[in-house]
Amino acid sequence: MATNTAVYSGHSGVAKFDVGGSATLVASITAFGISNTGDAYETTVLGSSARTYLPGLTSATGTLSLLWRDDDAAQLALYSGPGAAAATLELYPSGQGTGIKLSGEVIVTSHSIDTGLDGAVTSEVAVQFTGAITKADL
Amino acid sequence: MAIQMYDKQGNSKIVENPQVQDHLRSGWKFKKPVVTEKPQKEIQTKPHWRQRRRIKILKAEADVINNNNKEDE
Numbered sequence: 167m168a169t170n171t172a173v174y175s176g177h178s179g180v181a182k183f184d185v186g187g188s189a190t191l192v193a194s195i196t197a198f199g200i201s202n203t204g205d206a207y208e209t210t211v212l213g214s215s216a217r218t219y220l221p222g223l224t225s226a227t228g229t230l231s232l233l234w235r236d237d238d239a240a241q242l243a244l245y246s247g248p249g250a251a252a253a254t255l256e257l258y259p260s261g262q263g264t265g266i267k268l269s270g271e272v273i274v275t276s277h278s279i280d281t282g283l284d285g286a287v288t289s290e291v292a293v294q295f296t297g298a299i300t301k302a303d304l
Numbered sequence: 305m306a307i308q309m310y311d312k313q314g315n316s317k318i319v320e321n322p323q324v325q326d327h328l329r330s331g332w333k334f335k336k337p338v339v340t341e342k343p344q345k346e347i348q349t350k351p352h353w354r355q356r357r358r359i360k361i362l363k364a365e366a367d368v369i370n371n372n373n374k375e376d377e
Binding site: 184185186187237239242243245246247248249250251253 | 305306307319320321322324325327328329330333334335
């Protein structure tokens with residue numbers, strides 16, 4: 167598939183989570199995000215006029231916002247994620263037909279189910295990537 | 305946390321989070337399976353060949369008897 171030549175539209179985004187070894191579509195997802203950071207080790211010494219740094223280790227975290235579903239295997243696998251071993255997360259920011267796929271092993275660090283008077287029951291998931299994230303063109 | 309899981313027969317158990325993925329790989333599901341009992345086939349018993357032959361003979365005899373009755377008239 168071709169890479170987008172313009173900006174991406176977020177409404178086609180897809181997320182898949184490991185369900186017993188199979189990447190399974192996460193139903194009723196409303197948003198997801200990924201944040202990749204890198205440490206900077208300071209190397210400034212006395213006499214310097216500007217601080218200097220060395221690049222350090224990288225790490226990444228992610229979040230998923232969902233409308234809570236108890237009939238969806240991927241959502242239930244995410245629900246049972248905290249405390250479990252790392253599992254594969256695949257993110258398709260512009261859908262599975264175009265753009266990129268981001269994938270990696272994640273540890274689910276938090277899962278919440280939120281309900282209130284004025285809206286649907288929602289769920290928030292936070293993940294910590296362990297190891298590198300792989301970016302592939304679709 | 306723990307979650308209820310089901311095997312193919314519909315048996316359930318509470319599984320702790322670290323064991324959930326292993327259970328999924330072993331075929332356990334989050335959703336209770338619909339266990340449908342197959343309707344039992346009606347057992348059709350064929351009559352034994354001796355019994356079938358006897359029935360045929362009986363019919364033949366009946367015809368003969370009928371013919372005899374007609375002849376008597």
